[in-house]
Amino acid sequence: MSKTHTIVAFIAQIIPDRVTAINDLLRQIESDPANNEVLPFAGFKSVHFASLTICEGHGSGQQSVSELILEVNSDDGFPLLLSTLAEHAGIRLIFSYCAGYPQSSPKQLPGYLRSKAHFPNAWHIGNTNRRVSQILDEHRLYEALQTRLDLLRPNPECPMGEKAIADDLKAYARVSFPWLKMACPSPNTLAQQLGLGWLLAAASLAAVILVGLAWKLGLILPLAAVVVTLLIGAGIYIIVLLRHEHADDREIAARGPLLLDPRHAMELGNMEDFGLQNHLTGLIELKPGAFRRWTLWTVLFLVNIAARFSKPGELAGIPSIHFAHWALIDNGTRLLFLSNFDNSWGSYLDDFTDKAGSGLTGIWSNTRNFPHTHLLVKDGAADGARFKIWARMAQTPTRVHYRAYPTLSVANIERNSAIRAGLTGSNSGEEIKGWLNLF
Amino acid sequence: MDAQSFLNRTALQQDEWRDIQAIAVTALSRHPFSHYALLRFSEPAGQESRRWLQTLAERITPICPKAEARRHREDSARNVALTREGLLALGLQQGEIETFSFPFLEGMNGVHRSRILGDYGADSAENWLWGGRSGERFHVLLMLFAPTEQALRLLVEDEHKMWTNAGLSTAHEIPEPSRTSTHEHFGFLDGVGQPVIRGTPNAENQKARTGHQTLVNAGEFILGYINEDNVPPVSPFVAASRDPRGFLPPVRRIDSGTFIEDTNTRDLGANGTYLVFRQIEQNVAAFWNAIDSAAHGDVQKRQWLAAKVVGRWPSGSPVTLYPGALTDPSSGQDDSSNNFTYLPHDADGRACPFGAHIRRANPRDSLGDDPKIALASVRRHRILRRGRSYGTQIENPMKDDGERRGLHFVCLNADLERQFEFIQQTWINNPVFNGLSEEVDSLVGKGVVDYSTMTLPACPVRERINGLKNFVTVRGGAYFFLPSIPALRLLASLTADP
Numbered sequence: 001m002s003k004t005h006t007i008v009a010f011i012a013q014i015i016p017d018r019v020t021a022i023n024d025l026l027r028q029i030e031s032d033p034a035n036n037e038v039l040p041f042a043g044f045k046s047v048h049f050a051s052l053t054i055c056e057g058h059g060s061g062q063q064s065v066s067e068l069i070l071e072v073n074s075d076d077g078f079p080l081l082l083s084t085l086a087e088h089a090g091i092r093l094i095f096s097y098c099a100g101y102p103q104s105s106p107k108q109l110p111g112y113l114r115s116k117a118h119f120p121n122a123w124h125i126g127n128t129n130r131r132v133s134q135i136l137d138e139h140r141l142y143e144a145l146q147t148r149l150d151l152l153r154p155n156p157e158c159p160m161g162e163k164a165i166a167d168d169l170k171a172y173a174r175v176s177f178p179w180l181k182m183a184c185p186s187p188n189t190l191a192q193q194l195g196l197g198w199l200l201a202a203a204s205l206a207a208v209i210l211v212g213l214a215w216k217l218g219l220i221l222p223l224a225a226v227v228v229t230l231l232i233g234a235g236i237y238i239i240v241l242l243r244h245e246h247a248d249d250r251e252i253a254a255r256g257p258l259l260l261d262p263r264h265a266m267e268l269g270n271m272e273d274f275g276l277q278n279h280l281t282g283l284i285e286l287k288p289g290a291f292r293r294w295t296l297w298t299v300l301f302l303v304n305i306a307a308r309f310s311k312p313g314e315l316a317g318i319p320s321i322h323f324a325h326w327a328l329i330d331n332g333t334r335l336l337f338l339s340n341f342d343n344s345w346g347s348y349l350d351d352f353t354d355k356a357g358s359g360l361t362g363i364w365s366n367t368r369n370f371p372h373t374h375l376l377v378k379d380g381a382a383d384g385a386r387f388k389i390w391a392r393m394a395q396t397p398t399r400v401h402y403r404a405y406p407t408l409s410v411a412n413i414e415r416n417s418a419i420r421a422g423l424t425g426s427n428s429g430e431e432i433k434g435w436l437n438l439f
Numbered sequence: 440m441d442a443q444s445f446l447n448r449t450a451l452q453q454d455e456w457r458d459i460q461a462i463a464v465t466a467l468s469r470h471p472f473s474h475y476a477l478l479r480f481s482e483p484a485g486q487e488s489r490r491w492l493q494t495l496a497e498r499i500t501p502i503c504p505k506a507e508a509r510r511h512r513e514d515s516a517r518n519v520a521l522t523r524e525g526l527l528a529l530g531l532q533q534g535e536i537e538t539f540s541f542p543f544l545e546g547m548n549g550v551h552r553s554r555i556l557g558d559y560g561a562d563s564a565e566n567w568l569w570g571g572r573s574g575e576r577f578h579v580l581l582m583l584f585a586p587t588e589q590a591l592r593l594l595v596e597d598e599h600k601m602w603t604n605a606g607l608s609t610a611h612e613i614p615e616p617s618r619t620s621t622h623e624h625f626g627f628l629d630g631v632g633q634p635v636i637r638g639t640p641n642a643e644n645q646k647a648r649t650g651h652q653t654l655v656n657a658g659e660f661i662l663g664y665i666n667e668d669n670v671p672p673v674s675p676f677v678a679a680s681r682d683p684r685g686f687l688p689p690v691r692r693i694d695s696g697t698f699i700e701d702t703n704t705r706d707l708g709a710n711g712t713y714l715v716f717r718q719i720e721q722n723v724a725a726f727w728n729a730i731d732s733a734a735h736g737d738v739q740k741r742q743w744l745a746a747k748v749v750g751r752w753p754s755g756s757p758v759t760l761y762p763g764a765l766t767d768p769s770s771g772q773d774d775s776s777n778n779f780t781y782l783p784h785d786a787d788g789r790a791c792p793f794g795a796h797i798r799r800a801n802p803r804d805s806l807g808d809d810p811k812i813a814l815a816s817v818r819r820h821r822i823l824r825r826g827r828s829y830g831t832q833i834e835n836p837m838k839d840d841g842e843r844r845g846l847h848f849v850c851l852n853a854d855l856e857r858q859f860e861f862i863q864q865t866w867i868n869n870p871v872f873n874g875l876s877e878e879v880d881s882l883v884g885k886g887v888v889d890y891s892t893m894t895l896p897a898c899p900v901r902e903r904i905n906g907l908k909n910f911v912t913v914r915g916g917a918y919f920f921l922p923s924i925p926a927l928r929l930l931a932s933l934t935a936d937p
Contacts, residue, residue, distance in 0.1 A: 142876075150903055162899040249695035257692065265541045269551035273864075275887070276871060317807065344555065346856045347865040353668070354816040372695040379696075383670045384819070385854060409871035436900045437787060 005048075006078045007123045007325050009336055010070040010116040012098035014054070019066050022097040026052055026399045029090075033402040039090030041402035046075035048132055049323050049340040052094075052400035053281045068098055069281065071338045073323040075131045078117075086110040118336065120325035121297065122304035124315045126410035127322070129187050130417065135405055138416040141177055145419065148172050149439060166432045173423050180423060187417040188312045196309040241376060244291060252372055260389045268345075271397050276409065277322070278345055279401040282337040284367050284394045293332040295376070296366040300326050303359060313414045316356035320348060322410055326363065335367055340401075342409045349391055353384040369394070442698030445691055449656040449665045450638025456502035458710045458923045460518045462582065463661060463851060464502050464639045466630065466825055470516050470584035472591035473827060475613040475716075475847070477569060477577040478602055480528040484578075489529070491605030493931035495519060499924050500584075505640055515594040516584040519927070520714045520919035522546075525578030530933035531677075535707075538675040542855040543713060543918045548572050555860050557868040557885035562913040568718065569611040569915040577610035580716065580919050611915075613718070615829045615847060621773055623828050624721045624844050625745075625882070625910075626836060628755030631775050632801055634821040636660050651778035653821070660823055662853055663688070663709030667819045672853040674708030675920075677929075681705065686929040710923030715822075715859045717848040717916035718829075719883070724839035726882075726910040731837065733904040739766060744904065747895055748881045750795030757797070762790035780814075781805040788896040793873040796882040799866045806873060820861050822850040845911070855918060881907040 014022055025038060029052065034042035041050050053069040070091075074081050085091045086109040095101050095112070102108035127135065148169060152160065160168075173180060186193070214223040272278055286292050303326070307315055315321050324339035341348050352360045361380030365373035371390055373380040381387040405413075415438055422435035451459070461467065480488045500516040521529075523544055526536055536544065545552055548564035548571055558564055564571045583598060585591035602609075623629040634655040635642045646652045658666030662674040676690050679702060687705035691698070727741070730748070734740035743765055746752045750759070754769035759779055761768045768774075780803045785791050791798050793805075802817060804810035830844025852858035866872060867880045870890060879886050881893045881904075891908040894901050922930065 146903070149900060160899070165900055253694055253697075253699075259538065260541055262537050262541055262544050266545065266551075269545070269549075273551065273554040317809075317812070319807070342871065343869060344861075344864050346861060350816075350819065350857060350861070354819070355812060374696065382668060384668050384857065385670070385673045388856075389673070407870070407877065409874075411874045412871055412876055415874060433899075437896070439894075439901050 002123065002125065004075070004129055005125060006072070006074045006076060006081050007120055007125075007323060008072055008074075008078065008081070009118045009120075009325070009327060009338060010068075010072075010113055011118060011329065011336070012068050012095060012100070012116045014066045014068050014097055015099055016065065018097035019054075022068065022094065023054065025094060025097070026054065030400045033400050038093065039088070042404075043088075044072075044074070044084065046081075046132055047402065048073045048075070048135075048404050049277075049279075050400075050402040051279050051281065051338065051340075051398050053283075053396055053398050055281075055283050055396050067283075068094065069283065069336070069338075070094070071281075073340070082110050082113055082117075086113055118327045118329050120304075120327045121300035122307060123323070123325040124307045124310070124321055125323055126313055126315075126320075127187065127413040127417070128189050128192060128312065129185055130413070132404045134184075135408065135413055135416075137177075137179060138420050139405065139408060139412070141173060141180075142416045142419055144176060145169050145173065146439060162429070162432050162436055166427070166436060170423050180420070184420065187414075187421075189308070191308040192310065192312050194309065195311070196306060199305070199309050238375070240291060241295070244287075245373060245375075248287070249372055255369075258369065258371070258386065258389050258393065260392055265392055268392065268395055268397050271399070271401075272345055275403075275406050277340060277342055277401075277403050277406055278348070279398040280337070280339045280341070280345065280348070281396045281398045282391075282394050283334060283396055284337075285334050286332065286367050292366040293328075296335065296363065297328060297332065299362045299366070299376075300328065303363065306359075313410050316359050318348075318351045318356055319411055320351065320409065335363075340403070346388070349388050350384060353381050353387060357381040364390075367394070440691065440698075440700065442693065445693070445698055446665060446669070448663070448671075449658065451502075451636055451657045451661065451664065452638065453504075455710055456504070458925055459502050459661065460711075460921055460924065461500040461502055461516060462518045462714075462825055462849075463712060463823070463921070464636060464641065467516055467584045469512055470586050472585045472588050473615045474583045474591060474595050475615065476579075476581045476583070476595075476598075476602075476609060477611040477613070478579040478581060478607045479576070479610050480525065480578050480607055482528045483530060484528045485606055487605045488607055489931045489933075491602060491607065492529070492927060494601075495581075496924055496927035496931060499927065501924060502639075513586055513590075515586075515590055517594075517598070518582045518584075518921070520580040520582070520921045521930070522576075522578055522580075522917060522919055524576050526920065526930070528578050529930045531930075535675070535677050535681075538677075538707075539920065540673065540675075540713060540855055542860060543920060547715075547717075547916045547918045552860075554887075555864045556913075557863065557879075557887075558913055559885065559887050560889075561909070562885055564916075567913070567915040569613075570716075570917040571915065575610045577917075579607070580714070580917075613829075613847065615827060620828070620832065622753065623846060624723050624830070624833065625726055625749075626723075626753045627749050627751060628753065628773050628775070629828075630824060630826075631751070631755055632777050632797070633824060634659075634818075636823075649775045649777035651776075653818075655818055655821055659819070659821060659853055659858070660851055661710060661712050663691075663706055663711075666853060667815075672708075674706055676704045677707050679703050679705055681933070682929055684929075684932065686925040686932075705929075707922075707926055707929070708920075709926070711926055712851050712853055712921050713855050714919040714921040715848070715850045715852070715855070715916075716919060718845065718914040719848050720843060720845040720912045720914050722839070722910050722912070723833045723836050723844070727836040729906050729908075729910070732906060742766060747792055747795060748893065748907065750791045750797030757791065758795070759785045759791040779803075780810065782810050789898065792893065792895045794875055794878055794881065794893050796867075796880055799869075799872060799880050799884075800862060802866065802873070820858055820866075822852045822858050822862065825849040825851065845914070851921065883911050 028038050029036050051071040055067040057064045102112050214220050320342040322340040327336045329336055358377035362377040364370050365380050371386050419438050498517050583594050585594050634653040635645050636657050637654050642652050656667050657664035658672050662672055666672050682705045688709050690701040690704040690706045730745050731741050734744050746758050751757050752767040754767050755774040756769045782804045804813045806813045826846050826848040828846055868884050868886050870877050878890050878892045889908050891906055893904050893907055
């Protein structure tokens, strides 16, 4: 779990004869997610992004049920978030259409919500260590400084030097934004500052020390035995994996090429590209069996570690993700994926194909209908067009997408924080140059 | 065909040139006179119009080897593309039409497509002259090209007679007075940085002309070939029973690493592609007056500022290669230099701003930290531009003469979403492109918000110019399928009942 944010999804079954009612309710909310009358998300000052989705027809025949997913990415700790949500009339109304809702005793609502909460196995935060208020404040600061620069500039007769400009901006900011006096924690986590390279170096060093220690203590044979056992284990794993992939390939061949259903694509498109930021919901079944379940659990565990050490603002080189999370649910039989990202769905998936194909394939190849994959991470997403058809078909239309800062990209927020950081302390000439380049 | 020869199809195969319409590899610059007609079949298309399509297929100009092309230089040229409605009128069934690319099915005037393309307000598909949401629907785009004005008149008369006699009606005609100028209406050299399809003779020409060539796998532009992902693009298909005369090749794909030739299906897309057409009106006087006002009436600064907005001087010289220039370094003569990347000389955008038109439309190596990944990624987002200017040249660019002029923007790509739409949405119209805030391409960009600022990185600190917006208006447009010549034959032979 993140120390600074709560990243959570609540999933509840909708009472079958309430599906129409909850759809009507969501229609009211989606008309204006921030300020509608039912559930005005802008009232939750600590929420960065939130989404509501109805997943239709999980299970089959008589057992088929629709599910409601409420995703919240918040600055608050989970207990505070839970009580805030439980007190909100809109949240109560929505969940009153769901099975098991404590109609008669509202006091039990926090407990009810807690029982519906799913925490991610892996998550990513684009702009770490920043609260909603800080992101908004820093953007106001950025805009004010840009306006100030516009006023400073048109004076070709008496051009100002870099230091004079920087000093002016700093003095102006100090007067106009008293909150700058308050200390600001580093926007990046310790793990990010260390980086993935550090993690690998530390792991290698630990291995060397282990071998050295074993040598010294005369335990080199037992150690070798452990290593050989691990290697054999890995070999067996790969053999089992290849057998699974072979079976998948036969299924893919029997099924023929995956086709896009234009009605589904139209439904998804109708919810997209209203402004800069978009949302993706996927709730899909894993391939059956414990093998895929444990493989995916392990992959998500590793992805989560890699995400902690990722470069600020990026996940595996992808610079456009604000909040994303993966959660194994229903005893690891289904995978929930929620992502809040900049720009279009197509550009987001293209970025994956270009930069993070193997990580992505390593996760999604464990779910049903995923395109042909080799050794867990190869092929798969590398065929961008067919990967996109699969992704479209695996996606559920997000009904409501709330965005606290809808015009800001991950890179914008990083830049704004860098501008703020440069306002304090004394800077060298080179630092001032670099800082002015941020505008 | 075996797996290896299939995977080798990164280049166009010369023995298939005769199946591919010429516009795929040539801008037909020897045929500067052109006329576009939007036609309708009766629904479903009658025998007469099928026969018309059948004979038209034999008149279509295919790709020609150079020597042959020289012989045909005096001939007129015809290429043809179809809309979704056109394919349905010819008898494609719902299940068959759904194998086409989704943006093509939704259509350029679809509401989601409008958000993707930035067609709001004055550009809204509600207001288009053709192709809009309320206008008359059409089935066929017939593109006619001729080397002389006289030849074009004869060609149009001829063809007009034939389509009318065959029972087709004319939904809209887009006559295009010739402009033999290499410069578009704002005054800049156009058509410089084009990718080249692997396996065509254009590569050497381009290298000679621009000092540079961008060879791109044929599958990025023509269906049935291998693309930059090393797979064939998704292509429409029909059941083999629909093609008893065997016009089309079987569907070929690599499934789970195994080459499969699916004898039950036929590749309707092979040697065809998707064609984008947008009629973009240019308000030349508005552009130059806005630039003039940003330059405070300084004539020299006006040229300099316009070059920053475009990323090239009017001559075509890239501002990145002439970082200190205050006037056009190649004034008076065309400069098609294209042999440059941004990171080595212009990483901070002080010569060519990040938001300049050519840096948005083709960011080369400049997006992200790794230039290799950036260049490879850009190769997956290229289009072949086949646009032509229309309308007379303005006499005084500062003074609006009330004439309508602009660009008939035409481009080809195998994947509308990943190529044309991506460039438009993620680069041209993206308000946060390359770390910027709240600005779009100042020359042609659009958005739901009318941004009008452009940042020019400079020393000691950036300059910002305001008031740059709305120099172009979309007046019409549509997505088309450009079939191979055998696919045309098949479509003409379809019967209504499969």
